[in-house]
Amino acid sequence: MDIKEEFKVKGSELLSKIKELIEEGNVHRIIVKDDKGGKFIDIPVNIGIVAVVLAPFMALIASLAIYASTLTIEVIRKEE
Template identity: 40%
Template sequence: MTGQSTLETVKVEGAQLLDQIKRLIHEGNVRRIIVKQDERVIAEFPLTFGVIGVVIAPVLAAVGAITALLADCTIEIERSGEAPAGETPGPTEEG
């Protein structure tokens, strides 16, 4: 691990939100997921490697509730290390 993180932005519709979050959680290199509508932060989920199994259920329950309320939203994904092959990383967010 290089200590760097990348920030990626993905636009989704409410119905796709839950599937997209599940996919991101299973990737394993995601440190934080932020769900936004326009520029307003709706939810933020920090994902720590050691507690992934513990946080999956509450995260998915919260995303399910959010999905019912949102039509279009943006997911910001903070990844540890390098972006997966084939994906272009977003701007690097510095602390």
């Protein structure tokens, strides 16, 4: 069963919060939504994922943060 968490962040905090969540290591998927609930990006995160694979996502996330005042990060974790 999956565990879902949501975090509301300012656009300027988005990139650092996503990096923090990935570093925790138990995240299965990260979904970034706008204030109306529309999905901006859906990132599958695996233990074996490397920075090279994440780089395009991080560039996209950084560009989203410029235009959004508040975003929701939905984190899906696998129950251990």
